[in-house]
Amino acid sequence: MAYDREQIEKECIEIIEREKLAFFTHLEPYISPSMQTLYDWEFEKLESLKKAISKNRVSKKKKMLSHWEKEDAAPLLQIAAFKLMADDEEFNKLTTNKSDINANVVNLPPITIPDAPAE
Numbered sequence: 001m002a003y004d005r006e007q008i009e010k011e012c013i014e015i016i017e018r019e020k021l022a023f024f025t026h027l028e029p030y031i032s033p034s035m036q037t038l039y040d041w042e043f044e045k046l047e048s049l050k051k052a053i054s055k056n057r058v059s060k061k062k063k064m065l066s067h068w069e070k071e072d073a074a075p076l077l078q079i080a081a082f083k084l085m086a087d088d089e090e091f092n093k094l095t096t097n098k099s100d101i102n103a104n105v106v107n108l109p110p111i112t113i114p115d116a117p118a119e
Helices: 005-019 024-030 035-040 047-070 075-085 088-094
Strands: none
Touching (some): 005 047, 047 075
16 A cells, blocks of 8 residues: 655654654554554654653643642652663763763774693
């Protein structure tokens, strides 16, 4: 079946906005082409879809933050949900154990291991 990519993009945006989706993969039950087709078309890279998803994430994060300030309801679950939607900076601020390993391995001599002596 041939799909009109522009029409499918519009449908994806409408679904993301209507269903308040926070992840690209959550489109699967709502859209007629398969997720593989959307990936083949590189829809996950489309700015229009990224923007719609980002708008939903920001809205949800703002709502969670306002609940944290006002309510005393299951903060651990709210933090977990926030981490799932957080960008790198937000995630790193929420994480208590951060490991950032950066190795610059250029022009190092090879490591040689001598043969073990015969027994």
